[in-house]
Amino acid sequence: MKKIKIEELLSRGAEDIIDKKHLKEALFSGKKLNIKFGVDPTGPNIHLGRATILMKLRDFQDLGHKITLIIGDFTALIGDASDKTAMRKPLTSKDIKENMKNYLFQIGKILDLKKTNVKYNSEWLGKLSTKDLIQISTSFTAQQMIQRRNFKERWEQGKEIGLHELLYPIFQGYDSVAIKSDVEIGGFDQLFNLKTGRDLQRLFKQKPQDVMTLKMIYGLDGRKMSTSWGNVINITDDPKDIFGKIMSLKDELIFEYFECCTRVPMTKIKEIKKTIKNPKEIKKILGKEIVKQFYSEKQAQEAKEEFEQVHEKKDLPTEIKEIKIKEAELNILDLLVLIGLSKSKGEAKRVLEQGGIKIIRGESINIEKDWKKTIIIEEMIIQSGKRNFVKIKKF
RNA sequence: GGGCAAGUACCAAAGUAGUCAAACGGGCCUGACUGUAAAUCAGGUGGCUUCGGCCUUCGGGGGUGCAAGUCCCUCCUUGCCCA
Numbered sequence: 223m224k225k226i227k228i229e230e231l232l233s234r235g236a237e238d239i240i241d242k243k244h245l246k247e248a249l250f251s252g253k254k255l256n257i258k259f260g261v262d263p264t265g266p267n268i269h270l271g272r273a274t275i276l277m278k279l280r281d282f283q284d285l286g287h288k289i290t291l292i293i294g295d296f297t298a299l300i301g302d303a304s305d306k307t308a309m310r311k312p313l314t315s316k317d318i319k320e321n322m323k324n325y326l327f328q329i330g331k332i333l334d335l336k337k338t339n340v341k342y343n344s345e346w347l348g349k350l351s352t353k354d355l356i357q358i359s360t361s362f363t364a365q366q367m368i369q370r371r372n373f374k375e376r377w378e379q380g381k382e383i384g385l386h387e388l389l390y391p392i393f394q395g396y397d398s399v400a401i402k403s404d405v406e407i408g409g410f411d412q413l414f415n416l417k418t419g420r421d422l423q424r425l426f427k428q429k430p431q432d433v434m435t436l437k438m439i440y441g442l443d444g445r446k447m448s449t450s451w452g453n454v455i456n457i458t459d460d461p462k463d464i465f466g467k468i469m470s471l472k473d474e475l476i477f478e479y480f481e482c483c484t485r486v487p488m489t490k491i492k493e494i495k496k497t498i499k500n501p502k503e504i505k506k507i508l509g510k511e512i513v514k515q516f517y518s519e520k521q522a523q524e525a526k527e528e529f530e531q532v533h534e535k536k537d538l539p540t541e542i543k544e545i546k547i548k549e550a551e552l553n554i555l556d557l558l559v560l561i562g563l564s565k566s567k568g569e570a571k572r573v574l575e576q577g578g579i580k581i582i583r584g585e586s587i588n589i590e591k592d593w594k595k596t597i598i599i600e601e602m603i604i605q606s607g608k609r610n611f612v613k614i615k616k617f
Numbered sequence: 618g619g620g621c622a623a624g625u626a627c628c629a630a631a632g633u634a635g636u637c638a639a640a641c642g643g644g645c646c647u648g649a650c651u652g653u654a655a656a657u658c659a660g661g662u663g664g665c666u667u668c669g670g671c672c673u674u675c676g677g678g679g680g681u682g683c684a685a686g687u688c689c690c691u692c693c694u695u696g697c698c699c700a
Contacts, residue, residue, distance in 0.1 A: 442654095443644090451628095451644080452644085452645085466653095466654055467654075468654095469653050469654055469655080470653075470654040471653095471654095471655075472655065473653095473655055473656075474655095499652095500652055500653095501652070501653080501655070501656095502655080503652085503653095505653070505655080506653090529653085529654085532654095533653065533654070534653085566663085566664065566665090567664085567665075567666090568662095568663075568664060569646085569662085572646080572647075572662075573646075573647060573661090575647090575661090576646085576647040576648060576660070576661065577647070577648060578647045606647095607647065607648095608647090608654070609654070
C-alpha cells in the first residue's frame, strides 16, 4: 500500500524530479523528511494552480513527513520573477501581513496546519550580512542568473531586469540552507530557484535537497493561468462557482485537471476516460471532485444539482438576490441599472435588444424588447443572460 | 549627460488633419444550436438621449486651424543606443 502511495507521489502531476533515485530511496527508507515549500505572500488568493502544489505537500504530510512552509516576507521585498515577464512591485510589510492572514486560512483547506511548520524567511535572511551575501554570490555568475528563461526573454525583448531580481534565487536557495530541507517542491517555473537551493546547500556543506517540480495547469480557457485573465479558480470561490467554472473548462484540459487537481485514483481516471464519452458528464464528476476537496461532499453535490437545475432544466436557481424597490413603476432600462443587472442604460438596452432579458411573473415568462416600456413593480424575477437573476420585491 | 523611438479604449494593435466613438484580433456580453458557463456560428461591446442627435475619450497641459488621435510647443512616463 505504502509502495503504491510513494509511486503515485513521485509520478502524479510531476514534471521533473532531481534526483529521482535519491528521493525514492529516501522515501522508502522510512526517514522523516523535511519538505520545504516557499510562498511569496504577494496575492491574496490561492488558485487551483497553486493548490496542486499544496496537495502534493499534503501527500508528503500524510506519509509522515514534515512540511516547512516558508513565508517569503523577506523575499517579497524583491518579488520573484518566475511567473512574471515584467518587474514586480515590491510589497509593503502591511500588505504582507494582510495577505498572510488570508493565506494560512486558505492553506488550511489543504494542509494540516497542525503538522505544518511555518517560518518567515526574514528570520534568517534579515540577519545575513553584506559580507555573507558577497561570499555566497561569488559562487554564481551573472550568466547563470540571466540564463534562466524569464530573464532571457526579458533580456532579449529589451525589458528591464532589476539587479535585485538576480539575487532572488540566492535568497530562496539560502532558505533551504537555513531549514536544512530534504526536498523542495514548486511549480515547473521554479526549477531554477529550486536548483539554486541545491547549489547553496552544497556550498554550506549540506546534502543537496531533492527537487520536485509539478506540471503547471492551464487556465480554464487554455491560456496561462492568470488572475488578470479571469481564467482562474480560487479555492475560496463559492462551491457553485467552482463547479460552474469547471463546466466551462476547455474539454481538452479535463484529464489534466483530473490528474493534478483531484485525488481520484489514476486507474479510475483511465476508466472514466474509457467509459464516459460525453465530456459534460466527465466535467460534472470533475467539478464535484474539486469542490469536495475544498468544501464537502454535500456542498459538491449541491453545486452539481444547482447547475443541472439552472442550465439543463432552465429552472431558477435556489438562491436569488433580492432587491426591494420603492417606486410603483419604472422604465425597463432604469430598472435593470437599478437592480445591478446592467452597468449602464446603454448596456441594458443592448442586452434587451439581443433578447437577453426575461421577466418572470409567476409562471409566465415575457420577453420585452421595447426599451421605452414601463414596468409595474410587483414581486417578480428578472433574468439577464443565462445566469444572472434578481428577485424584485415591493418596498 | 547625449542620441533615438514610443505612449490609442479591458488587453493587444491599426490609424498620421475631415467619412474616427476610432480598423483587425483577444477578452467580455447576448443569441442560435447543443453535449455544458465546451466547440461552432451570428450579433454586440464609451455615456446620455425627447431616437433627430448630444456629450466625453487616443499620456498631461498649451497652441495652429473652419476642423486634431493625426500638425506645432512644452511637460510627464517608458524603452533602446552612446557616455
